[in-house]
Amino acid sequence: MDRGSDGGKRGRVTSIDIAHLAGVSQATVSRVLRGEPRVSQATRDKVMAAVQELRYTVDSRASNLRLQRTGTLALLLFEDPTDDDSHINPFFLSMLGSITRACARAGQDLLVSFQQLSDDWHADYADSRKADGLILLGYGDYLAYRCKLEKLVAQGTRFVRWGAVLPDQPGLSIGCDNFQGGRLVGGHLVRLGRRRVAFLGDASQRFPEFHDRHRGCAAALTEAGLSLDPQLQVDAHSSEESGHAAAVELIRRGRRFDALFAASDLIAVGALRALAEHGLRVPQDVAVAGFDDIPAARFSHPPLTTVAQDTASAGAMLVDTVMHQVRGEPAGSVMLPATLRVRQSSDPSA
Amino acid sequence: MDRGSDGGKRGRVTSIDIAHLAGVSQATVSRVLRGEPRVSQATRDKVMAAVQELRYTVDSRASNLRLQRTGTLALLLFEDPTDDDSHINPFFLSMLGSITRACARAGQDLLVSFQQLSDDWHADYADSRKADGLILLGYGDYLAYRCKLEKLVAQGTRFVRWGAVLPDQPGLSIGCDNFQGGRLVGGHLVRLGRRRVAFLGDASQRFPEFHDRHRGCAAALTEAGLSLDPQLQVDAHSSEESGHAAAVELIRRGRRFDALFAASDLIAVGALRALAEHGLRVPQDVAVAGFDDIPAARFSHPPLTTVAQDTASAGAMLVDTVMHQVRGEPAGSVMLPATLRVRQSSDPSA
DNA sequence: CTGAAAGCGCTTACAG
DNA sequence: CTGAAAGCGCTTACAG
Structure with missing residues (x-):
């Protein structure tokens, strides 16, 4: 293959090349490419033909530099x-x-x-x-x-x-809408007849998403005349390991619970593992729900109830x-x- | 807050501003910033001080345009x-x-x-x-x-x-090294005493990765005097759904198998679901392995044996x-x- | 409707 | 060691 259209140099065709080929000024090339209205159809056609022939495309770095933006x-x-x-x-x-x-x-x-x-x-x-x-x-x-x-x-x-x-x-x-998401979970658990809901996740103001999910769940319980027992809340950040550790701590506390709402799916998946290790059956003994609907939520055992964000x-x-x-x-x-x-x-x- | 250092305009400080402040030419500013050796220490210091003061940083678009590259x-x-x-x-x-x-x-x-x-x-x-x-x-x-x-x-x-x-x-x-990966899996299954290994994945040349994994597994079996039964191979592409469908098809064929090597973890996870639905126990009835070591592999039930790529x-x-x-x-x-x-x-x- | 020219913010021969 | 100047590839007033 000889030099051919590329001439051995990289990315070489510029608006000047197009201008030469089309027999117009470089400014005009720019105008038709930008779609300025006041260019004659004849010029427009000539330029576009040259553009096609040389497979030209504008250098967005130069364009953006000139336009004072980055694109x-x-x-x-x-x-x-x-x-x-x-x-x-x-x-x-x-x-x-x-x-x-x-x-x-x-x-x-x-x-x-x-x-x-x-x-x-x-x-x-x-x-x-x-x-x-x-x-x-x-x-x-x-x-x-x-x-x-x-x-x-x-x-x-x-x-x-x-x-x-x-x-x-x-x-x-x-x-x-994390509050609404938490509330959906809370309502769901209540409807299933669960009364003692544990929450895994840092529910402080430092993690507003978790905080809102916690509040939403609490609101749903309150409406049903129940409440979230603070003893059943364990801090966790969003990872499988942290979720596992939090669930272990929850079990260690020895306080009864029949549902578990994890602030994220990663936490839930870790909790699922801890529950299984301690012989707790899901959902018979403990109903579990997460938040996020990550792909792994469908593959966990059992598949995880969760809240999907759009x-x-x-x-x-x-x-x-x-x-x-x-x-x-x-x-x-x-x-x-x-x-x-x-x-x-x-x-x-x- | 009044106009302050930003003056209301965006990203305004340029090498010219630095040059003015430092009392040198713009070219010199560029030189010290690029680390050219032949600039006096005194000049260098003046420039750097101005850079600090104005929190200047070079515009990489302009630099790259000039240097004919994109960075x-x-x-x-x-x-x-x-x-x-x-x-x-x-x-x-x-x-x-x-x-x-x-x-x-x-x-x-x-x-x-x-x-x-x-x-x-x-x-x-x-x-x-x-x-x-x-x-x-x-x-x-x-x-x-x-x-x-x-x-x-x-x-x-x-x-x-x-x-x-x-x-x-x-x-x-x-x-x-997909071949080696497949071979590791094959050897592992053989060592576990498995004899009838099924393969889930398109093993044709169209998917060279899968093809090599399949070949590697076959090689390990051959070394042990066994072989991969073509009847136990079902095409699948890398998704949970496809893996599920392939495993269902495999079971439908009614041919005995005691191990299953899925060409990817996504396929394996789908297969795991199909096996559970059909009452096949993992690993007692069927040993399962995947490939990729995606995060979900640790969370599947049971946790998935797989090949990790670096x-x-x-x-x-x-x-x-x-x-x-x-x-x-x-x-x-x-x-x-x-x-x-x-x-x-x-x-x-x- | 179109061209010549300036300029976006840099880098680097070319002089000195 | 440093400055003035050209140029990377564009866009857009300014003329005509």
Whole structure:
């Protein structure tokens, strides 16, 4: 094969080449490619023919540099430092798919990066102008990164966060209606005749999502004249190991319980293992429910009752929300509905 | 808060601002930032002080434009069109984490995109010069995309693929030693006294990874004077549903089997469900093994014996390999070792 | 309707 | 050791 169309040099065809071939100025090439209306049809045709012939496509870096924007969004996935490097919460990974697709639809590139809670997010992305806006994803100690959010706001960074929608938070959030989700679980357990519901997860303000799920569940119990026994609550963060440890601690306390609501599926899956090890049958002895509907929830034994968040719309909403901010349009926080998915860990007839 | 340091405008501080503040030319600012040796220490200090004060960071788009490169790598995740939109193979997601980290270490940005097998990968990324190199990730019909790989090679695109390392393939691959992995499983099953091993997965040349795993398992059996019964092989692609259907088909055939090797964990998890539905006990009646060691493998019932691929080094190798190509350095395909992880689906004492 | 020219923020020969 | 200048590939007032 001889030099051929590529001439040995990489990515070489520019708007100037097109201009030469079409016999117009480079400016005109740019105009037809951008779709400016006041270009004659004849010129337009000539240019497009040349574009086809040379398989030209505009260099988005140059275009963006000129336009003073980046044309890309950055997704910062941050995690608890306690988590193992290789074990990203599967829920976030499914969000990633949805966000990627939404970006493609919006004509934005997506830069993905895994952050430590300790990093300086703004410096990394906005300052070096690699992205017009940030999408923040991850559970973590809210108190610890709230100040980061405030800093981002103060710096004028455009961003949106996936997580609990709180009244006084800095910046915008898209999140699942965790309270409603918790309430669905609570109502479900009550309807099954369960009376003593344990809760696994840090229900403090530091984890607003868990906090809301806990509150929702408590509300459902209260409506039924019951209540969540604080003795049946054990802290856990979102991992299988932590869930296992929490369930072991719960059993150790020796207080009776006939249902267990785990703040996340990962916690639930760990709890399931602990219950089995202690000879407790699910759902006969203990009905179990989680939250997130990760893929593994369908494969656990027994399949896990859980609350599904609408990840498909979540991705689209996140991208829309940052883009609105980037374009200076008004935007607000949004709460997405949660859906109960009943499986055999709570209801044998499911 | 008044205009303060940001002046209301976004990302405004440039090397010119630094030059003014430091009392040098803009060229000099660039020099110290790039670490050119022949700049006096005094100048260097002045510039760095200004950089600190204005919290300046170089605009990588402009830098890259000037340097005729992009400073970013693109990860193309492609999937079987048959797969549901939202269910990305968890194995690839764990690779994503590893690749992201490797990119960060290499100072490269990572553009992530989910592709259909039908898209024109080169046009999307290399032509529009959004990336210096491509990382291809995904199982799919090898025959269907082999021609795409050839096209990429012909176009001079730098890329590396995760997958089977084949002798005559276009371009470079990093992959797990699937043959060895299959052999480890085969040897393990033989040692457990299993004689009639079923295989779930498309073992044709169209899926080289599965093909090699199948061959490896067959080799181990042959060494023990046994063989893989073709009647006990059922096609399946990598999903829980497909694995379930394949196992049902296997059982329907009515041919005895005491072990089952699934070409991937997703298939294995589906098979586990089918076996349970048909009253077959694991591992007593059937020992089961998968491949990939996805997170769900630890949570399945019983926990799944499987083959772990070294995803951590895989990410680094993939990034290193494209970067070598980008810099015009020699690079080759690499096969990574596979590790057997014995769990209770094959060995109750595990 | 179209061209010549300036400029987005950098890097690097070319002089000195 | 450092500055003035050209240029990476675009977009868009400004003229005509």
